[in-house]
Amino acid sequence: MIAIHYETGNNYCIRWKEYCIEKSIPYKLVSCYDNDILEQLEDCKGLLWHVNHFNYKDQIFAKYLIKALENRNISVFPNDRTSWHYDDKVAQKYLLESINAPIVDTFVFYDKKSAYAWIEETTFPKVFKLRKGSGSKNVQLAKSKEHAKKLTRKAFGKGFPSLDMSTILKERYRKYKLGKESFLGVLKGVVRLIIGTPFKNMSTNEKGYIYFQEFMPGNTFDLRVIVVGQRAFAHKRMVRKDDFRASGSGNANFDKNEVDVNCIKIALDVSDKLGLQSSAYDFIYDSKGKPRIVELSFAFNPGPNRNHHPGYWDADLNWHEENVLFEEWMIDDILGKIEKNEILKESK
């Protein structure tokens, strides 16, 4: 028996459930928010949970529950190795550096004095980010020494909201002008600016650290490579007009011939070395044309339509022109692990 954390909304769990029914896989639906969740999982060998970085509850305890379940020999998707660095760019810096992965040079400081000393010596612009966030919401250019110092003062002062509703409203309006957002969507943005969202209202400000990345100019897109098990698929995300940021632009290209297979190779290799069940990598290019990883994330948005990826590459870089059924792969992989009883090995 496997358990599925089931919640309505845009979530992998809907397809997970359908697949279990289609394949007669014994399953039960659970809520990880229940106090007796460990008891409820007593008859289960596995749990699938689409942990969501925009859910404040998940942010509080998902990592701890996953670790506790692994101690009980329950196979979890996402497992600890896959999820401990989720939605935390600071964690990802150390993770990627630990295997000498080709990450964009990243600088993190935990006090104002060290940050100022570095700012005095380095060049600008740099890219400033919060450790949390998606869709480029918490990513901006630190244009000059002065700008970087201002950001530093804020980082070690009142901090930054992890979800800035005015940035989100501006983004909705930008998409509305492009015909990619409804008027109702813009209105929703206005209401949320006033009343917030559960995530916004329960989150504390981001502070006590400052994160910069070397700015890689001239990238007109980033390449998002998603690896699930040993299968990789990819698409280009085009940058916004007069901007350097691609994620969240709403403009993507799914043509297989546009994909740099070097990035596929790197992504498969990193996932393999780190033992990740699922990971989306964002690649951009440095001044020498070398692909660099910007960040990674176990969860990903597959895009507006289900079947726009024309196929996937396997671990030997063979191309398979087949539907990309990633939710099914996640279940197949978990069931494979349960069969081989690999959970203990995995959590070491």
Ligand SMILES: Nc1ncnc2c1ncn2[C@@H]1O[C@H](COP(=O)(O)OP(=O)(O)OP(=O)(O)O)[C@@H](O)[C@H]1O
């Ligand atoms: N160091 C960099 N140099 C140049 N461009 C960058 C750099 N880092 C990020 N970008 C651009 O900014 C975008 C957003 O950055 P990043 O992926 O780190 O943020 P995010 O909000 O977490 O995105 P996601 O939605 O992919 O999780 C990227 O898609 C990329 O186009």
Ligand SMILES: [Mg+2]
């Ligand atoms: Mg990104």
